Amino acid sequence: xxxxxxxxxxxxxxxxQKVNDERLVYLDNAATAQRPNQVIEALTHFYQTxxxxxxxxxxxxxxxxxxxxxxxxxxxxxFIHAPxxxxxxxxKGCTDGLNLVASTYGEANVSAGDEIVISIMEHHSNLIPWxxxxxxxxxxxxxxxxxxxxxxxxxEAKQLITDKTKxxxxxxxSNVMGTVNPIKQLAKLAHQHGAVFVGDGxxxxxxxxxxxxxxxxxxxxxxxxxxMGPTGIGILYGKRELLEAMPPYQYGGEMIGFVHQQESTxxxxxxxxxxxxQNIAGxxxxxxxxxxxxxxxxxxxxxxxxxxVNYLLPKMEAIDGVQVYGPQDPAKHTGVIAFNLENLxxxxxxxxxxxxxxxxxxxxxxxxxxxxxxxxxxTARASLYLYxxxxxxxxxxxxxxxxxxxxxxxxxxxx
Amino acid sequence: xxxxxxxxxxxxxxxxxxxxxxxxxxxxxxxxxxxxKNPTCGDVINLDIQLDDQDRISxxxxxxxxxxxxxxxxxxxTDAVMGKSKDEAxxxxxxxxxxVIGKKHPQKDLDELQDAAILSNIMTFPARIKCATLSWWAxxxxxxKQPDGNVDDSEKEE
Ligand SMILES: Cc1ncc(COP(=O)(O)O)c(C=O)c1O
Numbered sequence: 001x002x003x004x005x006x007x008x009x010x011x012x013x014x015x016x017q018k019v020n021d022e023r024l025v026y027l028d029n030a031a032t033a034q035r036p037n038q039v040i041e042a043l044t045h046f047y048q049t050x051x052x053x054x055x056x057x058x059x060x061x062x063x064x065x066x067x068x069x070x071x072x073x074x075x076x077x078x079f080i081h082a083p084x085x086x087x088x089x090x091x092k093g094c095t096d097g098l099n100l101v102a103s104t105y106g107e108a109n110v111s112a113g114d115e116i117v118i119s120i121m122e123h124h125s126n127l128i129p130w131x132x133x134x135x136x137x138x139x140x141x142x143x144x145x146x147x148x149x150x151x152x153x154x155x156e157a158k159q160l161i162t163d164k165t166k167x168x169x170x171x172x173x174s175n176v177m178g179t180v181n182p183i184k185q186l187a188k189l190a191h192q193h194g195a196v197f198v199g200d201g202x203x204x205x206x207x208x209x210x211x212x213x214x215x216x217x218x219x220x221x222x223x224x225x226x227x228m229g230p231t232g233i234g235i236l237y238g239k240r241e242l243l244e245a246m247p248p249y250q251y252g253g254e255m256i257g258f259v260h261q262q263e264s265t266x267x268x269x270x271x272x273x274x275x276x277x278q279n280i281a282g283x284x285x286x287x288x289x290x291x292x293x294x295x296x297x298x299x300x301x302x303x304x305x306x307x308x309v310n311y312l313l314p315k316m317e318a319i320d321g322v323q324v325y326g327p328q329d330p331a332k333h334t335g336v337i338a339f340n341l342e343n344l345x346x347x348x349x350x351x352x353x354x355x356x357x358x359x360x361x362x363x364x365x366x367x368x369x370x371x372x373x374x375x376x377x378x379t380a381r382a383s384l385y386l387y388x389x390x391x392x393x394x395x396x397x398x399x400x401x402x403x404x405x406x407x408x409x410x411x412x413x414x415x
Numbered sequence: 416x417x418x419x420x421x422x423x424x425x426x427x428x429x430x431x432x433x434x435x436x437x438x439x440x441x442x443x444x445x446x447x448x449x450x451x452k453n454p455t456c457g458d459v460i461n462l463d464i465q466l467d468d469q470d471r472i473s474x475x476x477x478x479x480x481x482x483x484x485x486x487x488x489x490x491x492x493t494d495a496v497m498g499k500s501k502d503e504a505x506x507x508x509x510x511x512x513x514x515v516i517g518k519k520h521p522q523k524d525l526d527e528l529q530d531a532a533i534l535s536n537i538m539t540f541p542a543r544i545k546c547a548t549l550s551w552w553a554x555x556x557x558x559x560k561q562p563d564g565n566v567d568d569s570e571k572e573e
Contacts, residue, residue, distance in 0.1 A: 020420065344483075345456075345458075345480075345482030345483060346456070346482075347456055347458075347484070347543065347546060348425075348482050350542075351424065351542070351543060352421055355418055355420050355421050362456065363455055363456045363457065364456065364457040377456070377457040377458060377459075377480050378456045378457050403418070406418050406425075407425075407483075
């Protein structure tokens, strides 16, 4: 770990604690990341000095709060290289953004007989909105499956995406398989057939440089809390001409042009999609998280995680009885590592690791169709972020070994 | 070492039950059947109960996948309720659900639970309480004939 990164740890007081008498090793970053002091201070500062409702009233605090809120939007715009700030909509999170697209764009553009194409590795957030849309419209939902190495099957994608396809929605990075999907190619395929492409960036934006123009995605959603921002704030990027043509998502204050007794007109972008008082402090906190990540540099974040994966993955695979899912080649694997210990349920593994101070997740990771496809009920999952160290990786490895030994002991010997 | 604390959860009895679960088989012609899913982890239990004409549990069996805790809990549950009347079994389910969240019950209620009483330790592992209660929930629902799918208090995942 280079110098800049080792100094980072002091920005995360939460990581400096003991859990079950052991130094905490936080490896549940795919669920939510930790916030640095800089983000926490931005929230405190906002509430202590600038708090007011935005775009309402002319007093000084209202102006300051509005300026903070809009500054955060522009930070995100730059961060994902969106052409204009109006194309960056604040949401509650990734789930909210995907639902927004399904229930506005989807509702208006999908009809009976049309097809929607997603992948088998989607998180429920990028699956159920399309599944329910398809049911409502009498459309067909189709799934791109995986190659033997756990990657998206591009050949199958080429077969599935046809002129009947209206929407293609795929995760940029998987929250289970540890793969990065070729969404630039998928967007291109979608466009060749007149469909739009929706990217789920929840596991990508926190970990790598994302350029929505280069990817040429039509919509792209992600959450603040997985990139060190607060919970309850997220982003939906959408191309202007699509957003303008879409009906609003919710109705109420802030999103209107004129309201008459029997009809209304809508506000300009992005406010058309920001009905009601928004999570203003959350947006400010997200802006601070963007500053923090930009200060480090996304290429540094990515390189650090890659280095850790290169170290950890082969060592995990070398433990007898450990099965790692997704690509076996570390170069193709993100910091999300789903695994199982032979003959042990992941819940038991996660409890044992927790006793060692190592926080991992166990379950179906909101990807039940993927689990079913892989023939699993659940897995454990370790997920890394830029503050994790080689020492953390070693702690996981030792804890895995000990967990194995604990459960293989005496009474566990099968007759 | 941190793992020593695990001994308080994974007691010998519990590991024995999960390694060699009792009554782990289906009863195709059972009078009461239910499938319950723990939405947190996807674990499934199928519980089959045979009530005789006096409303006594004359046979019981379970199948499904699960962690050590859920498998051994199901095994201990079937031991404990075998031969009990429907009302007795429902009372035991109530005792068990109370016990794992720390509500007090007279010792004789706990004794009724036999081996299953050992799971009172689960209290100190809150994330695992659901694993322990799944089979007792299934029992309760099957006997009350509320055959719907999920354990209510599902958690949100990322
Ligand atoms: C790939 C993916 N998509 C969508 C989501 C949903 O994010 P959120 O729960 O923050 O809305 C998550 C994480 O939970 C995820 O990992």
